[in-house]
Amino acid sequence: MVSYQLVIDCAAPERMARFWAGALRYTVEPPPDGFDTWWDYWRSLGVPEEELGKGDGSDSIVDPEGYGPRIWFQQVPEGKVVKNRFHLDVKVGGKREDVPLETRKARVDAEAERLVQVGASIVRVLSQPGVDHYAVAMVDPEGNEFDVV
Structure with missing residues (x-):
């Protein structure tokens, strides 16, 4: 079996996650059980503080029905400069x-x-x-x- 997630590069992951959750009728993915925020989860794995960014780390969305792929909004330093290669x-x-x-x-x-x-x-x-x-x-x-x- 093959599984996949869609990764979208962006400047503001939490904003993009909220927008696309509303657009696709997805939900913002909650942090794993036992953690109040995604940052708490990543800290528990040893991710350095300077790599975490701002907000609470809510940077992924999931289909509440379980059919569509998980979508992760990855923060990148560069902005979009040309037309998307797919949409x-x-x-x-x-x-x-x-x-x-x-x-x-x-x-x-x-x-x-x-x-x-x-x-x-x-x-x-x-x-x-x-x-x-x-x-x-x-x-x-x-x-x-x-x-x-």
Whole structure:
């Protein structure tokens, strides 16, 4: 069996964890049993204080249903400077064969607006007349691209 986690480089892990937990309907991963914070856990393993950073170390999120991967937000010193080489699609519209385009558009627009309220920004609408596709290109609080489809 293969398991994996998605790792996203960022400047502010706790902020990104909160944003993406809300965006994906995940939860911020609690520290292991017996520890009040992630920093307490890492200290117990001998991680030096200067490597811990600020906040309480809540830098990962998990799918409460247990289906999606764990996502860890890794603090890095450099900022994002170019377009992502891959991105997430947040799927809320429904399948073409089951849901009419106008309904999918309404669902996508509603989710995009919800994400704007929690810190995302709209880049552009991805739609062409006569094409049965609708999406909204967005960026998270640190400028990482993703689409709502």
